[in-house]
Amino acid sequence: MLDILANDTFIMTVRLVLAAILGGLVGVEREYHQHPAGFRTHLLVSVGSCLIMLLAFYGFQTYMSENENYINFDPSRLAAYVVSGIGFLGAGTILVQGYTVRGLTTAASIWVVAGIGLTVGAGLYTPAIITTVIVILSLYLLGKIDFNFLSKAQKNNIYITVDENKSTLTSIISVCEQLDIQIKAISSERQEGYKESSVIEYRLYVATVEEKTYYALVEALQNYEFVRKINIDAK
Incomplete structure:
Protein backbone atom coordinates (compact mmCIF):
# COMPACT_ATOMS: atom_id res chain seq x y z
CA MET A 1 0.00 0.00 0.00
CA ILE A 145 -23.07 43.21 -2.58
CA ASP A 146 -23.79 46.67 -3.96
CA PHE A 147 -20.68 48.83 -3.57
CA ASN A 148 -22.30 52.01 -4.88
CA PHE A 149 -22.22 53.45 -1.37
CA LEU A 150 -18.43 53.72 -1.71
CA SER A 151 -18.78 56.06 -4.68
CA LYS A 152 -19.01 59.80 -4.06
CA ALA A 153 -21.03 60.28 -7.23
CA GLN A 154 -24.41 58.57 -6.93
CA LYS A 155 -25.57 56.80 -10.06
CA ASN A 156 -28.99 57.32 -11.61
CA ASN A 157 -30.72 55.48 -14.42
CA ILE A 158 -32.04 56.94 -17.65
CA TYR A 159 -34.19 54.66 -19.83
CA ILE A 160 -34.60 55.70 -23.46
CA THR A 161 -36.83 53.64 -25.77
CA VAL A 162 -36.08 54.19 -29.47
CA ASP A 163 -36.77 52.79 -32.94
CA GLU A 164 -33.78 50.55 -33.48
CA ASN A 165 -33.60 50.98 -37.25
CA LYS A 166 -33.71 54.77 -37.11
CA SER A 167 -31.73 55.60 -33.98
CA THR A 168 -28.01 55.97 -33.29
CA LEU A 169 -26.52 55.61 -29.84
CA THR A 170 -23.89 58.19 -30.69
CA SER A 171 -26.61 60.85 -31.01
CA ILE A 172 -27.86 60.12 -27.49
CA ILE A 173 -24.33 60.12 -26.07
CA SER A 174 -23.61 63.42 -27.83
CA VAL A 175 -26.61 65.07 -26.16
CA CYS A 176 -25.45 63.83 -22.74
CA GLU A 177 -21.94 65.16 -23.33
CA GLN A 178 -23.29 68.56 -24.32
CA LEU A 179 -25.17 68.73 -21.02
CA ASP A 180 -22.10 67.53 -19.04
CA ILE A 181 -23.87 64.33 -17.98
CA GLN A 182 -21.25 61.73 -17.07
CA ILE A 183 -22.20 58.28 -18.39
CA LYS A 184 -20.84 55.50 -16.18
CA ALA A 185 -22.24 52.53 -18.10
CA ILE A 186 -24.64 51.67 -20.93
CA SER A 187 -26.73 48.57 -21.52
CA SER A 188 -29.51 47.76 -23.97
CA GLU A 189 -32.49 45.44 -24.21
CA ARG A 190 -34.88 44.71 -27.04
CA GLN A 191 -38.48 45.58 -26.15
CA GLU A 192 -41.51 43.47 -27.01
CA GLY A 193 -45.02 44.64 -27.82
CA TYR A 194 -44.17 47.01 -30.68
CA LYS A 195 -45.41 45.23 -33.80
CA GLU A 196 -44.86 48.06 -36.25
CA SER A 197 -41.06 48.29 -35.77
CA SER A 198 -38.09 46.97 -33.87
CA VAL A 199 -37.72 48.84 -30.59
CA ILE A 200 -34.79 48.85 -28.19
CA GLU A 201 -34.34 50.37 -24.75
CA TYR A 202 -31.02 51.99 -23.87
CA ARG A 203 -30.21 52.13 -20.17
CA LEU A 204 -27.78 54.85 -19.25
CA TYR A 205 -26.24 54.82 -15.77
CA VAL A 206 -25.13 58.37 -15.05
CA ALA A 207 -23.71 60.41 -12.18
CA THR A 208 -26.16 62.65 -10.33
CA VAL A 209 -26.77 66.08 -11.87
CA GLU A 210 -29.13 68.94 -11.16
CA GLU A 211 -32.83 68.45 -11.84
CA LYS A 212 -32.89 71.13 -14.54
CA THR A 213 -30.26 69.16 -16.46
CA TYR A 214 -32.59 66.18 -16.63
CA TYR A 215 -35.35 68.42 -18.00
CA ALA A 216 -32.93 69.75 -20.60
CA LEU A 217 -31.98 66.19 -21.56
CA VAL A 218 -35.61 65.18 -22.03
CA GLU A 219 -36.32 68.28 -24.09
CA ALA A 220 -33.30 67.67 -26.32
CA LEU A 221 -34.06 63.99 -26.88
CA GLN A 222 -37.69 64.66 -27.74
CA ASN A 223 -36.48 66.51 -30.84
CA TYR A 224 -35.39 63.17 -32.30
CA GLU A 225 -38.15 61.31 -34.15
CA PHE A 226 -36.76 57.91 -33.23
CA VAL A 227 -37.22 58.47 -29.48
CA ARG A 228 -40.36 56.71 -28.24
CA LYS A 229 -40.18 57.11 -24.49
CA ILE A 230 -37.86 58.57 -21.83
CA ASN A 231 -37.88 57.57 -18.18
CA ILE A 232 -35.49 58.93 -15.57
CA ASP A 233 -34.95 57.15 -12.28
CA ALA A 234 -33.17 59.83 -10.24
CA LYS A 235 -32.20 59.27 -6.60
Missing part, protein backbone atom coordinates in the same frame (compact mmCIF):
# COMPACT_ATOMS: atom_id res chain seq x y z
CA LEU A 2 2.78 2.40 0.92
CA ASP A 3 4.56 1.56 -2.33
CA ILE A 4 1.47 2.61 -4.31
CA LEU A 5 1.12 5.89 -2.41
CA ALA A 6 4.77 6.68 -3.06
CA ASN A 7 4.56 5.79 -6.75
CA ASP A 8 5.10 8.80 -9.03
CA THR A 9 2.22 7.83 -11.33
CA PHE A 10 -0.20 7.66 -8.41
CA ILE A 11 0.98 11.02 -7.08
CA MET A 12 0.60 12.67 -10.49
CA THR A 13 -2.87 11.16 -10.97
CA VAL A 14 -4.06 12.45 -7.58
CA ARG A 15 -2.75 15.92 -8.30
CA LEU A 16 -4.34 16.08 -11.75
CA VAL A 17 -7.71 14.91 -10.40
CA LEU A 18 -7.58 17.38 -7.50
CA ALA A 19 -6.65 20.20 -9.88
CA ALA A 20 -9.64 19.27 -12.07
CA ILE A 21 -11.98 19.28 -9.07
CA LEU A 22 -10.78 22.62 -7.68
CA GLY A 23 -10.72 24.35 -11.06
CA GLY A 24 -14.11 22.87 -11.93
CA LEU A 25 -15.64 24.21 -8.70
CA VAL A 26 -14.64 27.74 -9.66
CA GLY A 27 -15.95 27.14 -13.17
CA VAL A 28 -19.34 26.00 -11.87
CA GLU A 29 -19.91 29.44 -10.34
CA ARG A 30 -18.95 31.17 -13.60
CA GLU A 31 -21.14 28.74 -15.58
CA TYR A 32 -24.09 29.38 -13.26
CA HIS A 33 -23.90 33.11 -13.94
CA GLN A 34 -23.45 32.52 -17.70
CA HIS A 35 -20.03 34.09 -18.10
CA PRO A 36 -17.88 33.62 -21.22
CA ALA A 37 -15.54 31.11 -19.56
CA GLY A 38 -17.39 28.48 -17.57
CA PHE A 39 -16.92 25.02 -16.08
CA ARG A 40 -14.94 23.36 -18.87
CA THR A 41 -12.60 26.32 -19.42
CA HIS A 42 -11.66 26.63 -15.75
CA LEU A 43 -11.26 22.87 -15.39
CA LEU A 44 -8.97 22.68 -18.42
CA VAL A 45 -6.88 25.65 -17.29
CA SER A 46 -6.38 24.13 -13.86
CA VAL A 47 -5.53 20.65 -15.18
CA GLY A 48 -3.24 22.06 -17.86
CA SER A 49 -1.37 24.20 -15.33
CA CYS A 50 -1.03 21.21 -13.03
CA LEU A 51 0.31 19.12 -15.91
CA ILE A 52 2.95 21.74 -16.74
CA MET A 53 4.04 21.80 -13.11
CA LEU A 54 4.25 18.03 -13.02
CA LEU A 55 6.30 18.14 -16.20
CA ALA A 56 8.71 20.52 -14.51
CA PHE A 57 9.11 18.20 -11.51
CA TYR A 58 9.02 14.75 -13.09
CA GLY A 59 9.54 15.16 -16.81
CA PHE A 60 13.29 15.73 -16.78
CA GLN A 61 14.43 13.56 -13.88
CA THR A 62 16.04 10.88 -16.05
CA TYR A 63 17.73 13.39 -18.32
CA MET A 64 19.09 15.39 -15.38
CA SER A 65 20.36 12.29 -13.59
CA GLU A 66 22.26 11.29 -16.72
CA ASN A 67 23.73 14.75 -17.21
CA GLU A 68 23.90 16.06 -13.67
CA ASN A 69 27.31 17.61 -14.24
CA TYR A 70 26.09 19.72 -17.16
CA ILE A 71 22.46 20.57 -16.37
CA ASN A 72 21.26 23.35 -14.10
CA PHE A 73 17.44 23.09 -14.12
CA ASP A 74 14.92 25.41 -12.42
CA PRO A 75 11.35 23.96 -12.30
CA SER A 76 9.86 27.38 -11.56
CA ARG A 77 10.65 28.59 -15.08
CA LEU A 78 7.84 26.53 -16.60
CA ALA A 79 5.44 27.86 -13.96
CA ALA A 80 6.42 31.43 -14.87
CA TYR A 81 5.57 30.79 -18.50
CA VAL A 82 2.12 29.50 -17.50
CA VAL A 83 1.37 32.59 -15.40
CA SER A 84 2.39 34.96 -18.19
CA GLY A 85 0.83 32.93 -21.00
CA ILE A 86 -2.56 32.57 -19.33
CA GLY A 87 -3.07 36.30 -19.90
CA PHE A 88 -3.88 35.63 -23.55
CA LEU A 89 -6.75 33.34 -22.57
CA GLY A 90 -8.01 35.79 -19.96
CA ALA A 91 -7.97 38.64 -22.46
CA GLY A 92 -10.33 36.66 -24.67
CA THR A 93 -13.04 36.80 -21.99
CA ILE A 94 -12.97 40.61 -21.69
CA LEU A 95 -15.68 42.31 -23.72
CA VAL A 96 -16.11 46.05 -24.26
CA GLN A 97 -19.74 47.07 -24.75
CA GLY A 98 -20.12 50.83 -25.11
CA TYR A 99 -19.02 52.35 -21.81
CA THR A 100 -19.10 48.98 -20.06
CA VAL A 101 -16.25 46.51 -19.73
CA ARG A 102 -17.32 42.94 -18.96
CA GLY A 103 -15.32 39.82 -18.25
CA LEU A 104 -12.60 41.23 -16.01
CA THR A 105 -13.69 39.07 -13.08
CA THR A 106 -13.79 35.97 -15.27
CA ALA A 107 -10.32 36.77 -16.61
CA ALA A 108 -9.07 37.13 -13.04
CA SER A 109 -10.67 33.81 -12.06
CA ILE A 110 -8.91 32.08 -14.96
CA TRP A 111 -5.61 33.56 -13.81
CA VAL A 112 -6.21 32.36 -10.23
CA VAL A 113 -7.27 28.89 -11.42
CA ALA A 114 -3.97 28.63 -13.29
CA GLY A 115 -2.23 29.38 -10.01
CA ILE A 116 -4.34 26.75 -8.26
CA GLY A 117 -3.33 24.17 -10.85
CA LEU A 118 0.35 25.04 -10.47
CA THR A 119 0.05 24.85 -6.68
CA VAL A 120 -1.57 21.42 -6.81
CA GLY A 121 1.06 20.27 -9.29
CA ALA A 122 3.73 21.32 -6.81
CA GLY A 123 2.05 19.25 -4.10
CA LEU A 124 0.84 22.19 -1.99
CA TYR A 125 -2.68 20.87 -1.45
CA THR A 126 -3.75 22.99 1.53
CA PRO A 127 -3.00 26.41 -0.05
CA ALA A 128 -4.74 25.28 -3.24
CA ILE A 129 -7.90 24.21 -1.39
CA ILE A 130 -7.97 27.37 0.74
CA THR A 131 -7.53 29.54 -2.37
CA THR A 132 -10.37 27.70 -4.13
CA VAL A 133 -12.71 28.32 -1.19
CA ILE A 134 -11.76 32.01 -1.09
CA VAL A 135 -12.28 32.42 -4.84
CA ILE A 136 -15.70 30.73 -4.84
CA LEU A 137 -16.90 32.73 -1.83
CA SER A 138 -15.65 36.00 -3.33
CA LEU A 139 -17.27 35.32 -6.70
CA TYR A 140 -20.59 34.15 -5.28
CA LEU A 141 -21.07 36.29 -2.17
CA LEU A 142 -19.30 39.54 -3.06
CA GLY A 143 -21.15 39.60 -6.37
CA LYS A 144 -24.37 40.14 -4.43
